[in-house]
Ligand SMILES: Nc1nc2c(ncn2[C@@H]2O[C@H](COP(=O)(O)OP(=O)(O)OP(=O)(O)O)[C@@H](O)[C@H]2O)c(=O)[nH]1
């Protein structure tokens with residue numbers, strides 16, 4: 001178990017990293033437009049409107065680097081963000097964050113939804129440099145059938161993921177405790193799920209520093225954290 005001093009040192013190192021360069025790289029509407037797989041990647045997935053783009057903004061400390069919206073279905077491509085670009089010209093970033101379209105969105109045309117689904121699933125299943133996926137779950141709703149299907153797919157593809165509860169500012173503390181417990185029980189049924197359930201609010205900042213440290217450790221290894 002990590003002690004408090006160690007945890008706060010990790011959080012400090014992670015926020016220092018994110019206070020440096022974070023740049024939008026590209027938007028890939030199809031697999032052939034993916035960047036070369038040259039640095040570790042961390043992907044954000046979850047139901048439409050769960051708060052993927054908002055969480056990415058909160059983690060990077062940028063208000064709107066990823067486009068968040070009241071309109072579900074806003075993110076339609078795989079959007080790549082470079083984190084920690086060294087000084088030298090042409091140098092690679094330390095790692096990348098990938099914002100993805102949401103699943104379980106019924107209002108977009110079926111063909112469009114199928115296209116997103118194929119893109120997201122092929123990326124998640126086939127990406128060599130994908131070191132961790134964040135599966136976001138709305139804390140008001142808990143794990144739904146579509147989330148379970150996504151987790152099962154990730155289990156089968158042996159892609160490790162963290163389950164992140166979002167929008168915790170919208171529920172009571174007692175409800176948050178209950179949904180966290182239920183989500184932890186769900187996580188125990190999935191081989192690729194990390195046991196820790198993250199509680200976050202992109203709006204109020206809850207849980208952001210802790211998740212930021214976890215993401216950096218996933219991307220760069222515990223050694224990097226010092
Ligand atoms: N209260 C509250 N609202 C949030 C939070 N995170 C996101 N939202 C709101 O939820 C809505 C959807 O957020 P997005 O970040 O666009 O969600 P998304 O998962 O990227 O959506 P898609 O790209 O459509 O799949 C927006 O209106 C956000 O302002 C949060 O922590 N608290």
Ligand SMILES: [Mg+2]
Pocket residue numbers: 052053054067068074075099100
């Ligand atoms: Mg989005």
